[in-house]
Amino acid sequence: MSALREFGSGVAVLGRGLRLWGTSPRLMLLGxxxxxxxxxxxVALLVLVNGQADDLAVLATPFADRWPEWGRVLVRVGVGxxxxxxxxxxxxxxxxxxxLLVGDPFYERIWRHVEQREGDAPADVDHGFWRGVLRSVGDSVRLLLATAAVGVCLFVGGFVPVVGQTLVPVLGALTGGWFLAVELTGFALDARGRSLRQRRAALAANRWRTLGFGTATWLSFFVPLGAVVVMPAAVAGATLLARDAAGAQDALARDAQVRQGGEEALPPPSSRRRPNEDRQGRGHRHQP
Known part of the structure; x- marks a missing residue:
C-alpha cells in the first residue's frame, strides 16, 4: 500500500505541473x-513502423508456420x-x-519559473552553450542506449505466450516512464550539479513516486495531442520531483556526515571508562 500511495503521489506531481496551464498559459503555450x-x-515515423508490425512478426517467427493455428496466432500477436x-x-x-533539445530556451524558462515560485532556486551557472548542448546530447544518447537494451529484453519477452500480451506492455509502460522521468529532470538536477548517474540514484531513492510521475506522463503521450499539452507540464512536474529528490538526497548525506562526525569524536571503545572507574580505579565500582 505504501508503494501504491507513492505511485499515486507521483501521478499527482504531473497534475501539479498541468495546473500551470491555468496560472501561466502563455509560458505553457511557448513550451x-x-x-x-x-x-x-x-507520429508519422511511428505509424510507419507499426504498420509493418504484422509483417515483422511473421518474419521473426518462421518456426511457427507448422504450429496449430491458435498457437501461431498467439505467438505472432505477442511478437507484433x-x-x-x-x-x-x-x-x-x-x-x-x-x-527538450529543440525547445531548450522555452523549457528552461518553465523550469526557472517553477524554481523561483517554489523558492530556494539554484544559482545560475553558465557552462557555455556548446558545452551544455554536448552534455545534453551525451546524456540523451546514453539514456537511449539503455532504453534500447531494455526494449530488446521486452521484445524477447513478447515471444512468450500470454506473458507477451499482458506483462510485457505493463513493463514497457513502467520502463518508459522511468526513462522519461530521468530525461525530464535533467534541467533541475543538472543545475544542482548532478551527473546522469547521480540523477538516477536520486530518483531511485523514491522509485515508486518517480514511476508514478513517469508512467502517467508516458500514458498521456498516447492521447491525441497529449504530448503537446503535457510536455511543458511534464517539465514543470519534473522540476518539482527533482527538487524533492535532491532535497531528500542532501538530507541523507548531511545525516551521514553528522553520524560519522559523532562517531569519530568518541574515543575507541577500549579506551572508554565508566565514571565510577575513573573515581575508584580500573575494575573497582564505587560503593555508596
Whole structure:
C-alpha cells in the first residue's frame, strides 16, 4: 500500500505541473510549440513502423508456420505487440530528448519559473552553450542506449505466450516512464550539479513516486495531442520531483556526515571508562 500511495503521489506531481496551464498559459503555450513540431514528425515515423508490425512478426517467427493455428496466432500477436512496444518505447524517449533539445530556451524558462515560485532556486551557472548542448546530447544518447537494451529484453519477452500480451506492455509502460522521468529532470538536477548517474540514484531513492510521475506522463503521450499539452507540464512536474529528490538526497548525506562526525569524536571503545572507574580505579565500582 505504501508503494501504491507513492505511485499515486507521483501521478499527482504531473497534475501539479498541468495546473500551470491555468496560472501561466502563455509560458505553457511557448513550451507546447516544440512538442507540436517534433511530435508531428515522430507520429508519422511511428505509424510507419507499426504498420509493418504484422509483417515483422511473421518474419521473426518462421518456426511457427507448422504450429496449430491458435498457437501461431498467439505467438505472432505477442511478437507484433513487442515490435510495436519497442518502436513506441524508443520513439517516446527519443521524442522527449529531441523536444527538450529543440525547445531548450522555452523549457528552461518553465523550469526557472517553477524554481523561483517554489523558492530556494539554484544559482545560475553558465557552462557555455556548446558545452551544455554536448552534455545534453551525451546524456540523451546514453539514456537511449539503455532504453534500447531494455526494449530488446521486452521484445524477447513478447515471444512468450500470454506473458507477451499482458506483462510485457505493463513493463514497457513502467520502463518508459522511468526513462522519461530521468530525461525530464535533467534541467533541475543538472543545475544542482548532478551527473546522469547521480540523477538516477536520486530518483531511485523514491522509485515508486518517480514511476508514478513517469508512467502517467508516458500514458498521456498516447492521447491525441497529449504530448503537446503535457510536455511543458511534464517539465514543470519534473522540476518539482527533482527538487524533492535532491532535497531528500542532501538530507541523507548531511545525516551521514553528522553520524560519522559523532562517531569519530568518541574515543575507541577500549579506551572508554565508566565514571565510577575513573573515581575508584580500573575494575573497582564505587560503593555508596
Amino acid at each position: 507546447a510549440v516544440p512538442a507540436l513540431i517534433v511530435g508531428a514528425v515522430f 505487440v513487442a515490435v510495436a512496444l519497442l518502436a513506441v518505447l524508443l520513439t517516446v524517449v527519443t521524442f522527449t530528448a529531441v523536444t
